[in-house]
Amino acid sequence: MRKTIGLVLLVIVLATTLAVGCTSTSTSTTATTATTATTATTATTATTATTATTATTATTATTATTATTATTTTAVPATYKFKFSTTLTAAAIDFPADQMFADLAAEYSNGAIDITVYGGNTLLSTVATLPGVQARIADIATVYSNNAIDQMPLDQLFCLYTPQTNRIIGALIATDTFKEYFLSEFNGLGIHPCGWWVSPYQWLFTTNRAATTWEGLKGLACRSWNSTCAYYVNQMGMLPVTAGIASAAEFFQKGMLDASFGHPFHFYDYGWYNAAKGGGYVILAGTLPVGQGSLAINLDEYNALPNDMKDALNRAGYEAWSLYKAYQSDFELYPAGLTGLASKGVKQIIWSAAEIARMDALKVTAINKLADQLNKQGYKATQLLAAIDAANTKYASVNSIESAPTFADVADIMR
Numbered sequence: 001m002r003k004t005i006g007l008v009l010l011v012i013v014l015a016t017t018l019a020v021g022c023t024s025t026s027t028s029t030t031a032t033t034a035t036t037a038t039t040a041t042t043a044t045t046a047t048t049a050t051t052a053t054t055a056t057t058a059t060t061a062t063t064a065t066t067a068t069t070a071t072t073t074t075a076v077p078a079t080y081k082f083k084f085s086t087t088l089t090a091a092a093i094d095f096p097a098d099q100m101f102a103d104l105a106a107e108y109s110n111g112a113i114d115i116t117v118y119g120g121n122t123l124l125s126t127v128a129t130l131p132g133v134q135a136r137i138a139d140i141a142t143v144y145s146n147n148a149i150d151q152m153p154l155d156q157l158f159c160l161y162t163p164q165t166n167r168i169i170g171a172l173i174a175t176d177t178f179k180e181y182f183l184s185e186f187n188g189l190g191i192h193p194c195g196w197w198v199s200p201y202q203w204l205f206t207t208n209r210a211a212t213t214w215e216g217l218k219g220l221a222c223r224s225w226n227s228t229c230a231y232y233v234n235q236m237g238m239l240p241v242t243a244g245i246a247s248a249a250e251f252f253q254k255g256m257l258d259a260s261f262g263h264p265f266h267f268y269d270y271g272w273y274n275a276a277k278g279g280g281y282v283i284l285a286g287t288l289p290v291g292q293g294s295l296a297i298n299l300d301e302y303n304a305l306p307n308d309m310k311d312a313l314n315r316a317g318y319e320a321w322s323l324y325k326a327y328q329s330d331f332e333l334y335p336a337g338l339t340g341l342a343s344k345g346v347k348q349i350i351w352s353a354a355e356i357a358r359m360d361a362l363k364v365t366a367i368n369k370l371a372d373q374l375n376k377q378g379y380k381a382t383q384l385l386a387a388i389d390a391a392n393t394k395y396a397s398v399n400s401i402e403s404a405p406t407f408a409d410v411a412d413i414m415r
Contacts, residue, residue, distance in 0.1 A: 101195060154181055319407065
């Protein structure tokens, strides 16, 4: 009897010891994982203002998970971790929209989505964003059609007849135009756009030419990024020079560029004024045919998400980019960019209404020429132009985010 009792006690002790050993091993593994994840996040975001917050959030979430694992056998909800590559640094005027996307995704997923922001091309260069997302070097990236124009030909067709037309983007997504022309195009490239932004009207930066008319620009070497832009620049009597926005500063410094269309906040962010004696000039010379940018996630990774996580990601992208970034461009970024340039000695020139009308007429000619070429390639370019123009006409006077469609209006189309 005593032998039996002793044997039973021995079995209980051994079982208890094994259970404790298993718990310790599990806790140790979890802690190691947490340390690694926290370290990676901290290292990645060391250049941003959100480092401390990100590290604290990761540690807190990990601690909670460890405690749950140690005290209960209930399954812990999955965490979806994504690497987000953006061309912007934390100091850039328009960086807040990128950080907002990451923050909102965490909020709308109740912490299940964890996005680490890699700024300033530290993960992918500007021209490598599309292939980088396709190859999963980054899970999400800011993909601009100007860097992949042969694969995104329809994105060149945006006609921005007024300074406000970038704000129609939310309304455009709420129509089948987005799904028919753009969602399918992106999906065919192996990516999904969870945020979408049409570039607004552009200014012209020159290093040494205070031009007040079209003719005053002749002979300048002007940055170009696609065939439509090159056509436009040629027609103005300037010489098109292919250069990415990130490399333009070097081109200016070496005297290979005299001018470039773009946004005032980009002129400021990239320091182009450093190449100009006296700061140079920023000229409002009308609008330019431009493409769009998107927050693109690898399609396989997107398709693997549960529907509620897809909605969280799409909602974050829609609100941060398709709405906030579009309106921010007009009401915050442009004034901030112009103020910053003025502080560096850059002088501002605004052309007359008649001169701007000449430029807009040239733009329409260039856009229609491109549409004809795309029609011959089998694209419905003319139909797309009509849809965009209709949206321009209807929504050009919209002047607040509150009047734009909500995510509930676009959720089914974006999904």
